[in-house]
Amino acid sequence: MLGNLLTNYEDVAAVILFVIGMGNLLLQSNLVKKIIGLDIMDSAVYLFLASKGYIEGGASPIYVDGIMDASYYINPIPAGLVLTGIVVSVSVSALMMALTICLYREYHTLNLDEIMLKLGKEEM
Amino acid sequence: MSKPNPNYKGSAWDKFTRWAKGTYDPADGKLESTPPKDRLSPGERAERMLREYDQSRFEEGVAKEIGAFQIISRIFFVLMAVFMVVVLLYTVSFLPAFGDPNSPVNNEVSQRYIEQGLEETGAVNIVTGMILDYRAFDTFGESCVLFVAMCCVTILLRADKKNEIRLRVREEHEMLEYEPQEDNILQQAARILVPLIVIFGIYVVLNGHISPGGGFSGGAIIGTGLILHLTAFGVGRTRRFMNERVIKTLTVCALTFYCFAKSYSFYTGANHLESIITTGTPGAILSAGLIVYLNICVGIVVACTMYSFYILFRRGAI
């Protein structure tokens, strides 16, 4: 029943962190906490992806001593994908923080519920 | 109890007890970092009071109007989250074991990257060879992600109304009062550290195809050096060599070069033409075909983006 659940402890950690991050991103009304949740969520996905490349006892994928044997190194693909993903998440976090600053300047609060109330009042 | 000694307040013993309690700061009033004085005009003060009053009213409103709905949606979301954790954990239990050399991931794809990567790309660092040669289109897209994020942050934070600039200036003024100006220790440290950091960043960029590192990590390091320079010496001195025109020119040149270089290699590759790019001697700085130049481009873009993020967040103009 448990299958590989215990050997895949990295995946287990990643999954739990992912849901924690997503919950914070969706549920927190404080914008800064939302961004923290976003970062946790993204990092969890990259942990999940990065752990796929690991091979027991493998070396990092940089040629040493002219060894060109595939079984000597770990899998380079997830490393490259995570590198790409990290840049994406940096850009997204910067954008979210900039939005937060703009919202704070406009409404003098970081609480999204309050902002929504003020918006509703503006419309009336 | 005896009356308090009128000379007690301000005496050494009083200072000591207060210091022990943590309510007394011996450097109070002696350093540059004085807290800002309340320099609001009566109108502004009234406005602020009104805002604070409004604030408390809003909080009551939030409590009343959102309370019930929020509780229900929260319970729903928590249940959803638990459901998701269970489903994903159940999925994970079927996946190949962690670190298993025989998992489906280690197939002919990664095998070719490792076994023929040096021959085909000339890069000693297999990951660099993979992201800048085998899967270069992804990486070009990724540089464009940084570029579009820089554009969006510029839209959001660049001050373009007059009153906005005034607001920003006041904010910065308040910020500077907290911030030590012309801090000698910081400046001396920066004088030593900034060149080292920047040189280290350039090293990481240039050796991206030989050792760990590459355009992204090296560019981030150079960006950090620039940010340290800005923090230590202020905007005026950093802007002498890092102003809007320089950043724009660097970014555009780097991305244009990247675009043309990769277009050439995509075009020749797809049309099965002979490419003039050779891989060179593995391990040398000028080897691995285009990879080293692409790393430089990526490094420039990342450094400019990091620096402009920081300065846009700080003062709303590059």
Added chain:
Amino acid sequence: MTLVQNFPFFCIILSMFSAIISFPMNHRWAMRVHLIMVTVVLALSLCVLGYTASTGESYTFMMGHFPAPWGNEIRIGVLEALMAVFFSLIMLLSVLGGLAHIGRELKNSRKNLFFILLDLLMSSLLALIYTNDLFTAYVFIEINTISACGLIMIKKEGRTYVSALRYMVMSLVGSSLFLIALTLLYTITGQLLMTPAKEALAELVAAGEYEVPILVIISLVTVGLGIKSGLYPFHTWIPDAYGYTTPSASAILSSLVSKGYLFLLIKIFYRVLDFEFVVSSQVVNLLFMLGILGMIMGSWLAIKTQNIRRMAAFSSVAQIGYIYMGIGLGTTAGVVAALFHIISHGAMKSLLFISISGLSEVSDDKSDFESLKGAGFRNKLAGVAYTVGAMSMIGMPLLTGFISKYLFASAATTALQGKMVIAWIALAISTILNTVYFMGSVLTIYHSVPAEQRKPHGMMPSRVESVGTVGLIALNVGLGVAATPVIQAIQTGLAIFG
């Protein structure tokens, strides 16, 4: 390899390059570069469409020197070329139609950034259409998301910040789910390109291995892209995002951005997961149900709102429901109808948003129904355009909306008995609701008002805007009158899609 086969690659690189060179330019040049770029992309895509239609085959184009499982690839067939043609055409007409608004509503310093965002949006849409690589798809999904967020908040008002924030939150959850699905797929197949991944997956399915992960992959891809395209219970960001930004941006967001994700979803269903397997996994039934819910609830919410732009935005929720319902039918005819509706809704909704901006312009820039009374008399072209768009939405014959509804209704007969009945009932209810709110709004804009209120108060549209509006009207009528070649192209494209 002939020169024409290179054109899709040229289109993608050209749109990215024009974004890069627009960065130091002023807004006039950035606008010119953008318009020239979209026109060139349109012309090149037409050539590709002609070429692929004449050969009747698809081909792959290596992005670099390395073949399929190692290097990036794009794949070009009739369907991809057709989508590229319509996406660039709608983009061009929407920008032309809203050009004067862009000039007035945005600060000069931000205008060139607006066009850069549009360029990058175009490149990401083209890349999503053509890509044969799942990770490239993820990267360009992110470009699409960030530039769409930029388009939402380009006006820099408090309300648009909030809508951009909500859009970002939902979208990021969607792309994270997509990335997890991608990782799971990579874990069990070891492939990132669509063709080898499909082969590996077919072997696993035949051997009966990894049943649970495959099912989870299908659901996560569906939910992730569903959130991003505004499937019904995840639609909450739509009305704010489409309702408050500048008209061109609204038109492009509702008619292109969400459609890019929908096309990618169909592409993944066909080219990675195998549509028959998706159908047998029952995920389509979920899509069918959510699509039906979206059709009805979207229309219901549109009836209740008092603001014409929000009404059009809620109607997008309903129309996206139609597309998901078509996919959810689980038959080829259903997917053909969905693909046709992707194009047809793009044409209708961009026309509506552009004409709404023309109407509110002559009504003191207000968009509530009370101020819009008699707006059709004040701005005749926008009034006619809105009427055409609304009629098309309701499903009047000779307009493109009718063809969509006809295709959905006839596709329902190919599905299971129960689904057919439900789909027909939902189509009927949704059409009635559509009629209620669209006819209501048409009657409002032609509400009889005293003569002095028939004169425009506010700005009149410029000639460029009229060109855009007339072009969109022509597109709606043209798709309605001569739909057969488009449907045939979709059918041939879908046949060689797998």
